[in-house]
Amino acid sequence: xALPESIGQFEHVVLAAVxxxxxxxxxxxxxxxxxxxxxxxxxxxxxxxxxxxxxxDKGLLKSWLSxxxxxxxxxxxxxxxxxxxxxxxLRDATIAAKRICDDxxxxxxxxxxxxxxxxxxxxxx
Amino acid sequence: MDRxxxxxxxxxxxxxAVVRTLVPPVCxxxxxxxxxxxxxxxxxxxxxxxxxxxxxxxxxxxxxxTAASVVIHVFLLFTxxxxxxxxxxxAVVAVSGALLAFVLRDAYRRxxxxxxxxxxxxxxxxxxxxxxxxxxxxxxxxxxxxxxxxYSIGLAGFGVLFLLRLQNPNLGxxxxxxxxxxxxxxxxxxxxxxxxxxxxxxGYRIEALVGVALAGFFIVPMVNxxxxxxxxxxxxxxAYALYVAVVVTKLQSPPMPDGLExxxxxxHYLDALERRRHQIxxxxxxxxxxxxxGMSFIVAGATIEASKKGRPLWPALVIIALMAGMGIVxxxxxxxxxxxxxxxxxxxxxxxx
Numbered sequence: 001x002a003l004p005e006s007i008g009q010f011e012h013v014v015l016a017a018v019x020x021x022x023x024x025x026x027x028x029x030x031x032x033x034x035x036x037x038x039x040x041x042x043x044x045x046x047x048x049x050x051x052x053x054x055x056x057d058k059g060l061l062k063s064w065l066s067x068x069x070x071x072x073x074x075x076x077x078x079x080x081x082x083x084x085x086x087x088x089x090l091r092d093a094t095i096a097a098k099r100i101c102d103d104x105x106x107x108x109x110x111x112x113x114x115x116x117x118x119x120x121x122x123x124x125x
Numbered sequence: 126m127d128r129x130x131x132x133x134x135x136x137x138x139x140x141x142a143v144v145r146t147l148v149p150p151v152c153x154x155x156x157x158x159x160x161x162x163x164x165x166x167x168x169x170x171x172x173x174x175x176x177x178x179x180x181x182x183x184x185x186x187x188x189x190x191t192a193a194s195v196v197i198h199v200f201l202l203f204t205x206x207x208x209x210x211x212x213x214x215x216a217v218v219a220v221s222g223a224l225l226a227f228v229l230r231d232a233y234r235r236x237x238x239x240x241x242x243x244x245x246x247x248x249x250x251x252x253x254x255x256x257x258x259x260x261x262x263x264x265x266x267x268x269x270x271x272x273x274x275x276y277s278i279g280l281a282g283f284g285v286l287f288l289l290r291l292q293n294p295n296l297g298x299x300x301x302x303x304x305x306x307x308x309x310x311x312x313x314x315x316x317x318x319x320x321x322x323x324x325x326x327x328g329y330r331i332e333a334l335v336g337v338a339l340a341g342f343f344i345v346p347m348v349n350x351x352x353x354x355x356x357x358x359x360x361x362x363x364a365y366a367l368y369v370a371v372v373v374t375k376l377q378s379p380p381m382p383d384g385l386e387x388x389x390x391x392x393h394y395l396d397a398l399e400r401r402r403h404q405i406x407x408x409x410x411x412x413x414x415x416x417x418x419g420m421s422f423i424v425a426g427a428t429i430e431a432s433k434k435g436r437p438l439w440p441a442l443v444i445i446a447l448m449a450g451m452g453i454v455x456x457x458x459x460x461x462x463x464x465x466x467x468x469x470x471x472x473x474x475x476x477x478x
Contacts, residue, residue, distance in 0.1 A: 027159040045159065045173065046180025049152070053184040059305070065154065073135065075158030 226254020
């Protein structure tokens with residue numbers, strides 16, 4: 001059986017945002033959800049578009065234009081949905097990330113999840 | 126369609142017009158719509174657009190200009206403009222100007238153009254890029270200007286690019302959406318089949334005509350060759366060109382008969398696509414390898430002649446390297462084209478089953 005398409009870290013985040021948003025996944029909402037995920041870092045809307053295009057070319061996403069809405073100057077939204085191959089790639093990447101998280105939690109302890117308040121690096125330079 | 130927003134806040138007309146122009150047409154609808162939805166002030170709108178458009182343009186260029194098409198353009202422009210330029214840097218500047226114009230033209234085009242008029246406009250854009258680069262160079266560094274005789278030889282390169290683009294309008298970069306699209310009706314499938322047949326016919330005709338023209342052209346150096354090795358090389362080159370012309374004429378699939386039912390039309394199309402995929406996958410065997418004997422004799426004959434006259438031998442090595450490089454690029458890009466046809470076959474095959 002062919003291996004599922006491999007994805008990068010940012011592609012992982014974007015795919016997760018599309019899955020989480022369901023029917024409401026389009027440029028503006030995906031960008032907002034991605035920024036929530038990677039907070040406190042920020043990312044431009046353009047970087048999200050470029051990643052969505054790449055994921056679509058890999059066959060992991062499907063997109064279509066919706067009906068035009070007045071608040072957008074009568075322009076359509078491009079909606080996105082995960083293909084089954086996209087969901088498989090997202091699951092594989094998430095399992096890999098979970099393994100890394102579990103291993104690092106063993107080293108750093110549970111304090112690693114407390115937004116940097118009590119957590120200290122294991123190695124002090 | 127009513128384009129008036131219901132909210133009071135909207136970007137100033139002039140700024141909006143500039144942003145709309147800069148966003149490639151293929152993604153203009155949703156990108157400009159998203160920018161409008163995020164609008165808070167003119168300054169924020171400009172910043173948002175400035176942070177978005179470069180990514181959108183780069184993504185569109187990635188989709189419309191494959192590495193293979195860029196290499197082919199550079200090769201043809203360089204071999205046509207380079208000899209007349211006589212020095213490296215004027216040629217590099219001229220080729221870069223023309224290449225940038227071609228790449229931007231492809232990114233800002235509305236879909237793939239198949240008409241002769243559209244392909245002519247594409248090539249004129251490339252020529253305009255060359256002229257624009259020369260106008261800038263004339264102001265900044267006149268020493269890098271292309272000498273006038275270079276333009277006459279350069280025209281041949283643009284002519285070959287015209288034929289190449291007429292033969293392969295998308296140069297291998299077919300949007301995935303087009304490949305995975307399922308025709309909704311029999312009429313839309315028949316439309317796709319007729320377009321495929323038209324483009325195939327045009328491609329084969331151009332290939333055959335170029336083959337015959339090259340065979341005729343190769344007779345001139347064959348007759349005037351200073352040694353027998355070169356003469357054999359040019360004769361083999363002419364034979365190769367004629368051989369390709371004959372082979373491509375025989376490769377054409379018969380057109381689909383009118384009035385076929387959906388299932389029969391689909392079966393006919395899948396058969397034609399499968400044949401095309403096989404031709405492309407085996408291109409190295411019937412198109413690339415037969416050129417090797419003629420080229421070997423030509424390079425050997427030119428090397429003998431150069432050593433007789435005490436000229437350096439490195440140009441022969443450069444030509445061999447260039448030919449080998451082009452062979453690898455063509456082979457790699459044809460594998461990509463074969464994969465795109467496979468995807469279309471798989472998509473249409475799923476309807477059949």
